[in-house]
Amino acid sequence: MRAAFILTLSCPDKPGIVHAVSGTLLRHGANIEEAAQHQDVRTGQFFMRVQFSCEAEAKEALTTDLHAMASGWSMGIGLYAHHAPVPTVILVSQHGHCLNDLLFRWKSGLLPIAPKAIVSNHRDFYRLAASHDVPFHHIPVTAATKPEAEARQLEIIEREGAELVVLARYMQVLSDDMCRQLAGRAINIHHSFLPSFKGARPYYQAHDRGVKLIGATAHYVTADLDEGPIIEQDVARVDHAMSPEDLTARGRDTESQVLARAVKWHTERRVLLNGHSTVVFN
Structure with missing residues (x-):
């Protein structure tokens, strides 16, 4: 055989x-x-x-x-x-479009992941997790409780044998220590075409600058905020008549597609780290 x-x-x-x-x-x-x-x-x-x-x-x-x-x-x-599903833990906050897209692709046989847990600092998506029979863990995060919260998150990741952690619009900055422990196996989706508009509220930053293209970037997580090795990017055209909310709505499809491609290529072992960048055999 x-x-x-x-x-x-x-x-x-x-x-x-x-x-x-x-x-x-x-x-x-x-x-x-x-x-x-x-x-x-x-x-x-x-x-x-x-x-x-x-x-x-x-x-x-x-x-x-x-x-x-x-x-x-x-x-x-x-x-x-080859074709072995990769044990995965997904982190999410209050924007569920990327999470929903990943779960749909997984259930449809389009994404070779094996979701072991969904971890969130909010309760918004526990029903979505239950509908896919994926355990949901609500771990609130504040400045005072962040070390304890991250310890619980890491405990879940290690207990589930997760080889991949996906930050599907998880809106908490990970500590340097957690970034080091997840090096090379954590993918984040940033709702901007990096290196432009790092940090919070990038669509509002983009609107303020009057950009004509908005984008999304999937990258590996490092201790340097939004500066990890880039796996995939894409853009969508916008114009001066759109509000920041319009840009946000337009960008959600791009975010979902970019993250799904990055996760797929990672799980198919098509992404190799090359210092601060990547080699992607797609």
Whole structure:
């Protein structure tokens, strides 16, 4: 019985990497079904994503050989089961369009996530969570209770074995410590085309500047507010006759689509971190 896997890797660029990877896979009878690579001439780094199939019983020996190969190239690798749903915890506040979109795509089989919990600092969406049979946790957050609240959130994330945390319009700034603990596995949607209009009320900032395009940005969470590596962005056209509320309404569809694409690419292991930026094989 054959099984499908995804291999991701990054390392300093030098001749022979593709040969080393493909040769290792070939020795274990693997068939490469999809492959993409990128050489960053600015940083001198090489990135690759390989989707392949092999006999299921070959995985253990193949994994050992891949790690042995990687050590010789100063290579970071990841090996994942293809199509395996990614355990996910979703954080949300009082705007539910992104949450609703993610749950709909998941239920429709369009998003390979396994929602384990929905965590919110408000009670607004407990019925929505219940309708999808996803546990809902109400954890209020104030300046005084923030450390305790984040400790409870992290407890839920770790208990559920979440490999991905999605901030689906969660309107609380995470502490530096929580950002570090979620590094590389937390995606935020910011309702602005970053790096413009960071922080709170970006649609009002955009309206005040008279912009003609509004956007949304999905990025990995870091301790630097709204400055994490960008995964996906998109825009919508607006004009001078629109109010900040009109911009907000127009932007919701863009936010939902951008976040869904970012989550999908992350769960399909198509996003590789490259310092402050990303390589996205889509």
